[in-house]
Amino acid sequence: MITTILVKIQKAGLRLFQALERLAGYVFSGFNNPFYSLGALAFYFFYIIVGTGIYLFIFYDPSIKGSFDTVNYLTNDQWYFGGIMRSLHRYASDALVLTMVLHIFREFVLDRYRGARWFTWVTGFPALVLIFFSGLIGYWLVWDTLGQYIAVRSTEWLDWLPIFSEPSARNFLTNSSVSDLFFRLILIGHIAISIFLFVALLVHVKNISKAITNPPRNLAVGTFLFLLVLSLAVPAVSQERADLSRVPNIINIDWFYMFVYPLMDHWSMGGVWALVAAISLLLLFLPWLPPKRNQPVAKVLLEKCSGCNLCVVDCPYEAIILQPRSDGHPSYVREAVVVADNCVGCGICTGACPFSRPPRGEELLTTGIDISTRDIQHLYIASSQALEALNSNIKVLVYGCDHGADLDNLGIQGVAAVSLPCTAALPASFIGYMLRHGADGIFLTGCRMGDCYHRLGNVWVEQRLTLDYLYRPHLPRWIPRERIGHYWAGAGDKRQLARVIDLFQQGLHAPIAPAQISQTRQTPGKKH
Amino acid sequence: MKIFQYLGQAFWYLLFIAFIGYFSTSPAYTFMEPDQALIKLAFNHAGKLKLPCREFTAEELAAKPKQMRIKFDCPRERSPVYVIMKVDGKPFFDKVISPSGLAKDLSSPLYERIPLKAGQYHLYLGMRDHIDTEGLDYEFEGTITLAASQILVIGFDSDLKEFTFE
Numbered sequence: 001m002i003t004t005i006l007v008k009i010q011k012a013g014l015r016l017f018q019a020l021e022r023l024a025g026y027v028f029s030g031f032n033n034p035f036y037s038l039g040a041l042a043f044y045f046f047y048i049i050v051g052t053g054i055y056l057f058i059f060y061d062p063s064i065k066g067s068f069d070t071v072n073y074l075t076n077d078q079w080y081f082g083g084i085m086r087s088l089h090r091y092a093s094d095a096l097v098l099t100m101v102l103h104i105f106r107e108f109v110l111d112r113y114r115g116a117r118w119f120t121w122v123t124g125f126p127a128l129v130l131i132f133f134s135g136l137i138g139y140w141l142v143w144d145t146l147g148q149y150i151a152v153r154s155t156e157w158l159d160w161l162p163i164f165s166e167p168s169a170r171n172f173l174t175n176s177s178v179s180d181l182f183f184r185l186i187l188i189g190h191i192a193i194s195i196f197l198f199v200a201l202l203v204h205v206k207n208i209s210k211a212i213t214n215p216p217r218n219l220a221v222g223t224f225l226f227l228l229v230l231s232l233a234v235p236a237v238s239q240e241r242a243d244l245s246r247v248p249n250i251i252n253i254d255w256f257y258m259f260v261y262p263l264m265d266h267w268s269m270g271g272v273w274a275l276v277a278a279i280s281l282l283l284l285f286l287p288w289l290p291p292k293r294n295q296p297v298a299k300v301l302l303e304k305c306s307g308c309n310l311c312v313v314d315c316p317y318e319a320i321i322l323q324p325r326s327d328g329h330p331s332y333v334r335e336a337v338v339v340a341d342n343c344v345g346c347g348i349c350t351g352a353c354p355f356s357r358p359p360r361g362e363e364l365l366t367t368g369i370d371i372s373t374r375d376i377q378h379l380y381i382a383s384s385q386a387l388e389a390l391n392s393n394i395k396v397l398v399y400g401c402d403h404g405a406d407l408d409n410l411g412i413q414g415v416a417a418v419s420l421p422c423t424a425a426l427p428a429s430f431i432g433y434m435l436r437h438g439a440d441g442i443f444l445t446g447c448r449m450g451d452c453y454h455r456l457g458n459v460w461v462e463q464r465l466t467l468d469y470l471y472r473p474h475l476p477r478w479i480p481r482e483r484i485g486h487y488w489a490g491a492g493d494k495r496q497l498a499r500v501i502d503l504f505q506q507g508l509h510a511p512i513a514p515a516q517i518s519q520t521r522q523t524p525g526k527k528h
Numbered sequence: 529m530k531i532f533q534y535l536g537q538a539f540w541y542l543l544f545i546a547f548i549g550y551f552s553t554s555p556a557y558t559f560m561e562p563d564q565a566l567i568k569l570a571f572n573h574a575g576k577l578k579l580p581c582r583e584f585t586a587e588e589l590a591a592k593p594k595q596m597r598i599k600f601d602c603p604r605e606r607s608p609v610y611v612i613m614k615v616d617g618k619p620f621f622d623k624v625i626s627p628s629g630l631a632k633d634l635s636s637p638l639y640e641r642i643p644l645k646a647g648q649y650h651l652y653l654g655m656r657d658h659i660d661t662e663g664l665d666y667e668f669e670g671t672i673t674l675a676a677s678q679i680l681v682i683g684f685d686s687d688l689k690e691f692t693f694e
């Protein structure tokens with residue numbers, strides 16, 4: 001029942017995001033598409049909050065009278081800087097919630113939260129709680145009617161739980177109930193939670209190698225400038241000074257943080273706790289509703305592993321480590337070891353391994369690190385069969401991934417496709433081999449640039465196509481580049497992909513000539 | 529063409545800040561209607577001990593280890609506190625508050641929000657803090673006037689044994 005509902009939400013959400021991302025993609029290219037950098041943007045807004053918070057801290061007087069007065073001083077008397085800092089602090093906090101919620105929802109609809117990715121998903125939850133906690137406490141510090149409302153209602157809500165022998169809301173009964181010490185404690189709490197939040201964010205990205213915690217520069221500059229515009233156009237201001245002898249009747253609440261508070265007036269406090277607990281439990285256990293079926297994990301074939309570190313560098317999930325050699329090899333000191341709990345079976349390591357090369361007479365093709373169910377032998381057979389099945393003057397072999405545009409029935413004469421768990425699982429040497437053995441063109445596709453299901457797959461593919469240095473396996477210079485095309489197409493981009501492949505095929509004009517694919521190697525670094 | 533790209537980006541950024549700018553403060557939320565007032569009935573009163581001290585019998589004392597042979601048995605458990613509030617003769621609040629603490633030996637805390645329209649009311653308050661009491665131990669009866677948006681805190685001074693109004 002719950003799984004069916006979740007799948008329906010996922011499908012609807014996916015359509016929504018695909019449409020939004022396509023629209024944004026017209027004006028934001030590749031990595032600059034804001035939907036591809038939601039997590040990084042959340043980090044960025046956190047940095048803005050910390051920076052502006054330090055400035056506000058310098059002036060803030062943690063006392064009953066001083067709290068409201070100093071914030072007002074910054075807003076009104078020092079509007080040209082202090083006021084802007086306050087507004088940026090407020091709006092960046094709201095932007096943090098917005099990007100965080102979109103980030104969570106997007107990862108959910110794209111199914112990037114189950115299997116080995118559960119750790120990253122679950123460790124995001126404490127960060128989410130701390131963000132709300134810190135934000136709400138921040139509003140207390142202003143000590144206006146909004147701060148009063150949040151303080152009183154939060155403690156009344158908390159008191160529903162049988163954890164205090166005395167209701168904590170009694171601390172806000174009268175104006176004399178609140179002391180200066182209270183504001184000092186709240187200020188320390190606000191800062192301490194932010195520090196814990198930073199630690200929680202670091203844990204959140206722990207299992208992700210090369211975690212992108214900074215958005216692209218264009219996006220960073222653009223969002224900052226427009227937040228600045230918002231701060232100047234609609235500065236954040238305080239409401240009336242808090243007065244515990246009067247009810248704050250009409251309040252301009254911040255809906256990003258306080259959306260749950262109005263429910264307290266219409267439901268019972270227990271009902272609101274039940275809602276929050278249900279959402280929390282759902283978020284925490286989502287990776288197992290249902291659990292991802294057992295994914296094949298990478299396996300190291302020690303006799304072909306030189307401990308070169310290339311698979312470790314390219315793995316997007318910190319799933320491979322190097323350890324001292326266990327087989328006493330005379331030349332190699334280290335060996336790759338797979339951390340099975342972190343491995344998602346993307347096969348990027350196979351694409352990175354220098355031993356992943358086409359057959360040289362051996363019966364069974366093996367490599368240093370491989371995915372058992374979709375190993376390099378399977379890739380070789382699938383590629384050969386796809387090519388053999390083509391009956392056309394110009395044959396194009398398409399390599400794509402399971403998460404990008406659908407490769408079945410592209411409907412183009414002379415084009416066959418092979419799907420991999422990730423396009424970066426394709427060893428670069430296969431491209432030359434297939435061109436020598438019947439293909440007139442090789443076309444690579446996969447998820448949209450900046451939005452790879454396996455995070456870095458299409459980045460590695462582009463580097464392998466263009467890099468001029470030997471350290472990473474790359475496409476040799478002697479392979480004619482005009483015979484290789486690529487187009488990064490998302491799950492809903494099948495039609496566009498087919499059009500681009502069609503154009504690519506037409507651009508090849510004639511079958512490849514043997515001279516074009518001579519195996520005479522050039523010294524890397526020297527041009528033809 | 530670049531200019532259209534920048535304009536398109538500006539559109540997305542404007543959408544972003546418009547969304548943030550609006551929901552950061554709007555729509556305004558009416559927590560309580562402006563003609564309403566709020567009574568907070570809040571105190572922390574310890575009920576009397578549920579049972580009086582009694583002297584241990586000689587047999588009971590003999591059964592105890594030497595270092596635990598004290599003369600009296602004084603149970604720590606306190607009586608629950610019963611509170612009733614009537615407004616213009618109608619019962620508005622009526623509750624038995626158990627003592628806090630695992631041994632039920634601490635005070636009985638009360639915190640209750642009672643919204644009322646602004647105006648003049650005849651108020652009756654009663655409290656019983658011992659289970660053996662017939663009727664009520666403490667009472668208050670009088671007229672109160674609530675201004676719009678006013679918060680009236682009704683407490684109980686355990687030393688003076690009377691209700692307080694703040």
